[in-house]
Amino acid sequence: xxxxxxxxxxxxxxxxxxxxxxxxxxxxxxxxxxxxxxxxxxxxxxxxxxxxxxxxxxxxxxxxxxxxxxxxxxxxxxxxxxxxxxxxxxxxxxxxxxxxxxxxxxxxxxxxxxxx
Numbered sequence: 001x002x003x004x005x006x007x008x009x010x011x012x013x014x015x016x017x018x019x020x021x022x023x024x025x026x027x028x029x030x031x032x033x034x035x036x037x038x039x040x041x042x043x044x045x046x047x048x049x050x051x052x053x054x055x056x057x058x059x060x061x062x063x064x065x066x067x068x069x070x071x072x073x074x075x076x077x078x079x080x081x082x083x084x085x086x087x088x089x090x091x092x093x094x095x096x097x098x099x100x101x102x103x104x105x106x107x108x109x110x111x112x113x114x115x116x
Contacts, residue, residue, distance in 0.1 A: 048101045061085050086110075 022033060048054060063084045071078030083105075087095055092107070099105040 048097055054098070054101065058083075058085065061087065 021035060022030070027033070063082075065082050065084075067080040067082070069078050069080075070076065085095065085098065089109070095107055099107065
């Protein structure tokens with residue numbers, strides 16, 4: 001965190017994790033901060049309707065990477081192309097809707113998400 005004369009003037013250089021809340025440093029600097037509960041949306045039609053939404057969401061939350069390694073096939077090289085989006089476990093339905101939208105992919109739980 002940046003050094004300032006008073007906590008009211010502080011502008012944190014780090015960000016709070018939505019999933020974990022404020023760090024101890026940020027909580028001390030901003031003691032009046034109250035968490036906002038995320039509403040549960042009861043919309044039964046969770047299909048993705050606009051490809052622009054997927055593009056914007058991917059820009060903020062997605063990763064593309066390519067792994068190239070030696071392989072025992074005729075070409076001698078193996079490629080792994082990955083598009084990955086990670087979210088909190090509470091957003092499982094959103095991630096599964098992306099699998100439906102792209103008609104490919106799979107859902108993987110991170111071990112840290114399975115803890116209470």
